[in-house]
Amino acid sequence: MNNSRTATEQLDKLGKRLQEVIESRKTLENHYERDVTTLSHFISRLSAACRGMDDELDHRLNKLRAELQKKPDIELVTPLFDEISLLLQQQGFKLQQQLRSTQEGVLSAGTSLQKLKGLTKEQRDELRALVSGADGPSASLNKYLPLLLQLLGLYERVVQTGNAAKNSAGEAITAKTTSGNTADLDETREELINLLSVVDFNGTAANAIQAVRQQLITGCTQRELLNYCMQIIRLIVKSISEERKSAQSFLAELNDALGSVHKVISESLTENNSANLAKNKVTASLQQSVSKLSMSVEKASHIDQLKTEVKHHVGEILLAIEKRQKMDTDEHLKLETNLKELQSRLHEMEKEAASYKKKLAEQKFKSLQDALTRLPNRTAFEERLELEYKRWQRYGTELTIAVADIDHFKRINDNYGHIAGDKTLQVIANMLQKALRDTDFVCRFGGEEFVIIFPQTTLSQVQEPLEIARKKIKQIPFKFRNEDISISISIGAAGFTQKSDTTLSVFERADRALYKAKEQGRDVVVLDEQR
Numbered sequence: 001m002n003n004s005r006t007a008t009e010q011l012d013k014l015g016k017r018l019q020e021v022i023e024s025r026k027t028l029e030n031h032y033e034r035d036v037t038t039l040s041h042f043i044s045r046l047s048a049a050c051r052g053m054d055d056e057l058d059h060r061l062n063k064l065r066a067e068l069q070k071k072p073d074i075e076l077v078t079p080l081f082d083e084i085s086l087l088l089q090q091q092g093f094k095l096q097q098q099l100r101s102t103q104e105g106v107l108s109a110g111t112s113l114q115k116l117k118g119l120t121k122e123q124r125d126e127l128r129a130l131v132s133g134a135d136g137p138s139a140s141l142n143k144y145l146p147l148l149l150q151l152l153g154l155y156e157r158v159v160q161t162g163n164a165a166k167n168s169a170g171e172a173i174t175a176k177t178t179s180g181n182t183a184d185l186d187e188t189r190e191e192l193i194n195l196l197s198v199v200d201f202n203g204t205a206a207n208a209i210q211a212v213r214q215q216l217i218t219g220c221t222q223r224e225l226l227n228y229c230m231q232i233i234r235l236i237v238k239s240i241s242e243e244r245k246s247a248q249s250f251l252a253e254l255n256d257a258l259g260s261v262h263k264v265i266s267e268s269l270t271e272n273n274s275a276n277l278a279k280n281k282v283t284a285s286l287q288q289s290v291s292k293l294s295m296s297v298e299k300a301s302h303i304d305q306l307k308t309e310v311k312h313h314v315g316e317i318l319l320a321i322e323k324r325q326k327m328d329t330d331e332h333l334k335l336e337t338n339l340k341e342l343q344s345r346l347h348e349m350e351k352e353a354a355s356y357k358k359k360l361a362e363q364k365f366k367s368l369q370d371a372l373t374r375l376p377n378r379t380a381f382e383e384r385l386e387l388e389y390k391r392w393q394r395y396g397t398e399l400t401i402a403v404a405d406i407d408h409f410k411r412i413n414d415n416y417g418h419i420a421g422d423k424t425l426q427v428i429a430n431m432l433q434k435a436l437r438d439t440d441f442v443c444r445f446g447g448e449e450f451v452i453i454f455p456q457t458t459l460s461q462v463q464e465p466l467e468i469a470r471k472k473i474k475q476i477p478f479k480f481r482n483e484d485i486s487i488s489i490s491i492g493a494a495g496f497t498q499k500s501d502t503t504l505s506v507f508e509r510a511d512r513a514l515y516k517a518k519e520q521g522r523d524v525v526v527l528d529e530q531r
């Protein structure tokens with residue numbers, strides 16, 4: 001009895017235990033199934049995300065997905081895992097390489113676009129930000145793809161802008177170009193306007209060139225700009241050929257005059273020779289008459305015969321003397337006429353040469369003078385500085401130079417027009433010259449920049465006059481479009497002090513001092529205290 005109860009209890013226990021094992025196995029299987037489902041979902045999503053990267057990888061991932069959808073035998077799918085893992089590793093390398101070349105591509109395309117002329121300020125800013133964003137350690141495709149798209153967008157806009165400019169030129173649209181997308185056109189136009197203000201032309205070309213400058217100031221299309229350039233070139237060629245003609249006609253006249261002088265002199269010489277021959281003949285006949293007279297005196301035995309013969313010979317002698325006198329008078333007259341003719345031709349030549357000399361001097365003066373401000377120009381500055389530099393080297397006298405630049409001058413042009421800008425330049429140039437001593441050499445270096453040479457003056461001695469000039473310029477009451485404007489200048493100065501100083505090195509120091517003046521907020525004089 002006891003034995004059978006014990007056996008029943010053990011069986012129950014075993015049954016329970018089996019039940020527990022079955023349930024735990026079921027739970028395990030459930031977990032396994034859930035894990036496999038999660039894993040297969042995950043692999044499905046991962047393979048979907050990776051789809052298109054690589055055909056081989058796509059194929060293996062599809063296969064894995066299919067295996068996982070069945071009840072997978074891990075042993076069977078393990079080789080598939082290994083293959084996929086290897087492919088993923090290779091894909092990783094490929095991706096890094098592609099990232100690097102995408103970065104290089106974005107950088108190179110961006111920098112090429114930066115070099116292109118005619119971008120607007122916004123485009124330049126956008127491009128600068130884009131290029132600096134692409135520079136740096138490679139990150140992910142997510143970083144570069146948007147940059148690439150942005151760059152493509154920029155290229156597209158720039159291409160459209162370029163086409164618009166081309167169309168406006170091709171179709172001769174008459175609208176004047178002032179918009180920002182023709183920055184290069186405006187830049188060239190401004191440069192041309194400024195260049196024409198510096199050169200002073202002669203003759204008929206001068207007015208025509210001024211007229212072209214005025215037209216350029218009012219604005220133009222690309223095609224008009226080209227036309228203006230052509231007009232200017234034609235005018236310059238015309239001016240040069242006028243000059244050449246005038247020089248040629250002067251030389252031709254000089255040649256004529258020399259020819260006639262030569263003719264007069266050789267005629268005089270021939271006449272002089274024949275006159276001399278004739279005079280010699282008369283002298284010979286005179287000598288003959290005298291010797292005949294003396295022979296008659298010797299031979300004469302009667303006074304009456306002597307009288308007759310003497311009378312005859314004296315008559316002959318008188319005739320010869322008269323003839324000789326007449327010859328002398330004629331010769332004298334002829335000589336006088338020839339001399340007068342020579343004098344008048346020489347006088348003409350002198351007059352011609354003097355007028356040519358004057359013209360040359362005027363031209364030389366003009367080539368050293370700035371056409372707009374009438375101040376000496378950059379060439380004159382360079383000539384004079386070279387001379388003062390030699391004096392400084394030889395005699396050790398003091399020498400200082402200053403560079404002055406009008407502050408924010410671009411705003412005057414932009415807000416009130418180029419004509420107002422030109423007027424400002426003239427007024428400031430005039431004031432600068434008036435404010436300084438006559439012995440200081442003030443000239444327009446170019447644009448809105450002036451340079452001053454202070455001979456026999458030290459760096460510290462220029463501070464006061466420069467401050468006075470700066471203040472006087474600030475006080476000029478400019479009025480544009482009914483607005484009262486005050487314009488300031490910044491100045492940098494440097495002195496020649498060291499043996500190693502050259503005109504260039506001192507100019508550069510003065511220029512650096514000017515840069516400091518601009519940095520300090522403008523409207524100041526800064527001395528180069530380097531030495």
Ligand SMILES: Nc1nc2c(ncn2[C@@H]2O[C@H](COP(=O)(O)OP(=O)(O)OP(=O)(O)O)[C@@H](O)[C@H]2O)c(=O)[nH]1
Nearest residue numbers: 190194197406407408409410411418421422447448
């Ligand atoms: N009207 C006129 N403008 C000129 C002439 N020569 C140069 N300019 C102008 O002068 C301006 C110089 O501008 P920037 O070099 O930018 O200098 P800024 O505006 O004076 O500014 P800061 O020098 O920095 O104070 C440009 O707009 C030139 O076109 C000229 O002969 N006539």
